[in-house]
Amino acid sequence: MDFRINDEQRQMRETAQEFFEDREVLERARERIDGEDVVDDLWDDLSEMDYPALTVPLEHGGLGDDVLYLSLLLEEAGRVALPAPLPETLAFGAFVLDELGSDAQKEQFLPAIADGDQRLSFALYESGQESLPRDIQLAATPTDDGYRLDGTKTLVPFGEQVDTIVVAARTGSGTGMDGVSLFLVDAERVDSEPQDTLDRTRPAAKLHFDDFEIGENALLGTEGEAGPTLQKAMDRYTVATCAMTVGAASRAVEMSSDYGSQREQFDKPIGQFQAVKHRIADMWMATQAARSLTYYAAWALENDEPDAARAVSEAKLFCSEQLTQVFADDIHNHGGMGFTSEHDGHIYFKQAKAWETFLGTPTEHLDRIADSHEL
Amino acid sequence: MDFEYTEDQERFRQELREWLRENLPDGWQAGERPGTDDPEENVEFLLDWQRTLNDGGWAGLHWPEEYGGADASLLEQVIYNQETARVDAPARINAVGIDFVGPTLMELGTDEQKERFLPKIISGEELWCQGYSEPDAGSDLASLSLSAERNGDEFLLNGQKVWTSYAHVADWCFLLTRTDDSGPKHHGITVFLVDMDQEGIQTEPIHQITDETDFNEVFFDDAVAREEHIVGEIDEGWEVAMTLSAFEHSMSDVFSIEQRWRSLVEFCQEHERDGTPLAEHTHVRRELARLHTRIQAGKLTHYRNVSKQMETGVPGPEGSMDKVFNNQTEKKLENFARRLLGANNALWTDGPDDGQWVTDLLMPYGKMIAGGTKDVQRNIIAERVLGLPKDD
Numbered sequence: 077m078d079f080r081i082n083d084e085q086r087q088m089r090e091t092a093q094e095f096f097e098d099r100e101v102l103e104r105a106r107e108r109i110d111g112e113d114v115v116d117d118l119w120d121d122l123s124e125m126d127y128p129a130l131t132v133p134l135e136h137g138g139l140g141d142d143v144l145y146l147s148l149l150l151e152e153a154g155r156v157a158l159p160a161p162l163p164e165t166l167a168f169g170a171f172v173l174d175e176l177g178s179d180a181q182k183e184q185f186l187p188a189i190a191d192g193d194q195r196l197s198f199a200l201y202e203s204g205q206e207s208l209p210r211d212i213q214l215a216a217t218p219t220d221d222g223y224r225l226d227g228t229k230t231l232v233p234f235g236e237q238v239d240t241i242v243v244a245a246r247t248g249s250g251t252g253m254d255g256v257s258l259f260l261v262d263a264e265r266v267d268s269e270p271q272d273t274l275d276r277t278r279p280a281a282k283l284h285f286d287d288f289e290i291g292e293n294a295l296l297g298t299e300g301e302a303g304p305t306l307q308k309a310m311d312r313y314t315v316a317t318c319a320m321t322v323g324a325a326s327r328a329v330e331m332s333s334d335y336g337s338q339r340e341q342f343d344k345p346i347g348q349f350q351a352v353k354h355r356i357a358d359m360w361m362a363t364q365a366a367r368s369l370t371y372y373a374a375w376a377l378e379n380d381e382p383d384a385a386r387a388v389s390e391a392k393l394f395c396s397e398q399l400t401q402v403f404a405d406d407i408h409n410h411g412g413m414g415f416t417s418e419h420d421g422h423i424y425f426k427q428a429k430a431w432e433t434f435l436g437t438p439t440e441h442l443d444r445i446a447d448s449h450e451l
Numbered sequence: 452m453d454f455e456y457t458e459d460q461e462r463f464r465q466e467l468r469e470w471l472r473e474n475l476p477d478g479w480q481a482g483e484r485p486g487t488d489d490p491e492e493n494v495e496f497l498l499d500w501q502r503t504l505n506d507g508g509w510a511g512l513h514w515p516e517e518y519g520g521a522d523a524s525l526l527e528q529v530i531y532n533q534e535t536a537r538v539d540a541p542a543r544i545n546a547v548g549i550d551f552v553g554p555t556l557m558e559l560g561t562d563e564q565k566e567r568f569l570p571k572i573i574s575g576e577e578l579w580c581q582g583y584s585e586p587d588a589g590s591d592l593a594s595l596s597l598s599a600e601r602n603g604d605e606f607l608l609n610g611q612k613v614w615t616s617y618a619h620v621a622d623w624c625f626l627l628t629r630t631d632d633s634g635p636k637h638h639g640i641t642v643f644l645v646d647m648d649q650e651g652i653q654t655e656p657i658h659q660i661t662d663e664t665d666f667n668e669v670f671f672d673d674a675v676a677r678e679e680h681i682v683g684e685i686d687e688g689w690e691v692a693m694t695l696s697a698f699e700h701s702m703s704d705v706f707s708i709e710q711r712w713r714s715l716v717e718f719c720q721e722h723e724r725d726g727t728p729l730a731e732h733t734h735v736r737r738e739l740a741r742l743h744t745r746i747q748a749g750k751l752t753h754y755r756n757v758s759k760q761m762e763t764g765v766p767g768p769e770g771s772m773d774k775v776f777n778n779q780t781e782k783k784l785e786n787f788a789r790r791l792l793g794a795n796n797a798l799w800t801d802g803p804d805d806g807q808w809v810t811d812l813l814m815p816y817g818k819m820i821a822g823g824t825k826d827v828q829r830n831i832i833a834e835r836v837l838g839l840p841k842d843d
């Protein structure tokens with residue numbers, strides 16, 4: 077057992093940190109918040125670094141790295157609120173393609189992802205109020221040469237900024253994972269509308285399917301049997317969001333620490349007041365704890381450990397319950413300045429809040445943890 | 452990063468497991484806890500256990516072989532902590548000697564001191580206590596005033612220590628004294644190894660909230676210490692004291708908290724409320740899940756700290772997190788456990804495990820104070836890890 081980050085991983089992170097700073101990624105997140113389109117340019121930059129190739133298997137032109145490696149990169153991405161669908165494309169899209177795709181599908185998509193020519197996202201929610209998989213009800217009706225989709229999807233991350241969307245639909249009946257199928261849908265063909273999101277660094281879209289015809293080759297894997305892979309993909313994506321949140325939290329701790337040393341009131345730096353100082357120490361501890369849980373979850377997923385699902389839920393639960401507080405505390409530590417859009421704190425706070433209930437509320441994760449202990 | 456144990460480490464675990472199975476006191480596995488009613492009997496029992504550990508070669512796990520230790524790696528120590536927590540092994544009564552005083556002497560002691568003291572620490576022949584806190588010097592330890600004045604080649608000790616755990620049974624004390632009060636407070640402190648068996652030293656037990664009397668007031672009235680028992684340089688004892696606390700902070704309670712969580716799960720499966728096992732009540736399931744998450748976070752963070760220590764060789768200020776974070780977890784766990792008892796929460800020795808649950812509830816409140824309070828630990832994190840300004 078060795079919990080150290082190895083030299084290669086450390087190097088990759090340092091390079092990533094420099095690169096994100098050099099390309100002023102946080103500035104671009106702010107432009108994205110202001111409604112500008114930044115994804116195309118940013119994706120070119122990311123492709124220059126081969127980041128979209130990271131977890132694409134070697135035999136399909138990727139770098140073949142694991143979830144843990146991706147998480148370490150995303151931790152750096154989280155520090156600058158990377159406004160691009162990297163978690164969607166890699167943790168979800170490339171993963172389901174590799175797991176379920178036919179040779180032809182893999183050949184069509186994976187090398188293109190690795191080359192930076194294909195961005196992917198996923199469409200799961202329909203009402204956005206029910207839990208998954210109950211909220212997957214969109215009908216996929218067989219036709220002579222494929223399927224017809226009818227229904228509406230909501231909360232599709234970067235739905236209007238990606239090339240292909242993995243759409244979850246029901247080819248059977250019921251509310252469970254049984255009977256769920258995944259389809260590859262060309263985003264350009266879909267009738268979509270943008271949604272204004274709490275976390276404006278990450279846009280979302282609503283998709284309308286009305287007699288929407290797709291070919292047989294759009295189906296991923298066997299009809300009605302995508303459930304287990306979908307669950308794993310959601311777990312990977314969840315860990316990816318945890319990694320970004322952990323990176324964001326460590327930046328929040330740094331911002332608070334810097335401000336605590338600089339800002340003076342009552343003739344001394346506010347970081348000398350223990351109400352502030354101890355709050356920052358608590359923020360640091362929560363961040364460390366969340367980081368530990370996230371690394372372990374990534375490792376457990378990659379190695380198919382028996383406790384992998386639980387590890388994911390624990391990481392997500394902790395990020396949801398404890399790191400949102402870290403961002404809130406950072407805002408508070410900055411006083412009036414903390415409530416301005418100029419201070420970066422709100423960017424992270426909103427992102428964490430938006431993810432808090434995405435792909436599982438804290439309560440649902442608690443129940444999954446309890447189930448895993450056979451309670 | 453790899454969370455898998457190597458074959459060698461697994462072999463170490465198996466060996467330890469087997470040894471524990473064969474050597475734990477009779478009835479221990481079945482839940483018998485000898486000597487819990489009678490403090491003296493308890494000390495005898497724990498001394499016995501210390502000797503058993505030493506005979507098996509487990510007492511000085513992290514000590515070098517030349518001093519009778521097993522030269523175990525940090526990870527083997529982690530495994531040791533996991534396994535002994537799993538069977539809730541008896542406490543190590545000489546932890547102060549083995550974990551703190553021994554390693555400090557190995558690093559800073561004279562050859563004579565090492566030869567004289569180390570073998571008896573590891574064998575459990577001599578028990579140690581740690582004489583730091585005084586009535587007017589707690590968190591601000593460096594303001595301590597118990598005086599040591601030269602008298603030929605001896606020193607005369609006068610003053611008082613307080614909260615000294617196990618002083619009433621200890622043979623020796625690792626004592627912080629004031630030898631010069633003319634300069635800044637961190638200067639002029641001297642560490643002595645002091646024989647507790649002498650007329651000039653009186654110990655008075657203090658009644659704790661747990662109803663136990665593990666800590667004491669210790670009065671020094673012309674007690675004698677010898678020059679050759681000074682650790683490090685005279686007047687430079689602060690550095691010595693800090694060396695010792697670094698060792699103190701590298702321990703973790705998280706494995707015993709995890710064990711306690713497991714036994715609480717069993718309790719919830721075996722006990723009903725309103726006709727349904729507690730473990731099937733939604734709020735119980737969720738709280739157990741939340742607690743496990745915190746335990747897991749504490750454990751994994753401990754592994755990360757240990758991994759870092761393997762690289763740097765010394766425990767870092769991260770140990771403060773180990774302490775504060777896990778202490779919070781333990782308090783949450785114990786308070787939750789009390790609620791599971793329903794109205795019977797109001798019972799002490801007539802409650803579960805003859806009152807052990809009450810001790811378990813109360814102890815974390817003491818741990819939050821001992822060895823530097825949580826406030827002091829937060830200062831350490833803020834100042835040494837995050838670079839925030841020091842208190843005035």
Ligand SMILES: Cc1cc2nc3c(=O)[nH]c(=O)nc-3n(C[C@H](O)[C@H](O)[C@H](O)COP(=O)(O)OP(=O)(O)OC[C@H]3O[C@@H](n4cnc5c(N)ncnc54)[C@H](O)[C@@H]3O)c2cc1C
Pocket residue numbers: 350580581582583584586588589590591613614615616617666817818820821822823824825826827842
């Ligand atoms: C179970 C137990 C076992 C112990 N065993 C030993 C032992 O074997 N040997 C030994 O020498 N001592 C021992 N101690 C003593 C322990 O180290 C001290 O109690 C501790 O360092 C605090 O000192 P104090 O009691 O004087 O409290 P004080 O220092 O007076 O603290 C009182 C309160 O003020 C807070 N406070 C103090 N200074 C600051 C500050 N700068 N910033 C913010 N808050 C502050 C503290 O956190 C605390 O809440 C033991 C204590 C306990 C509870």
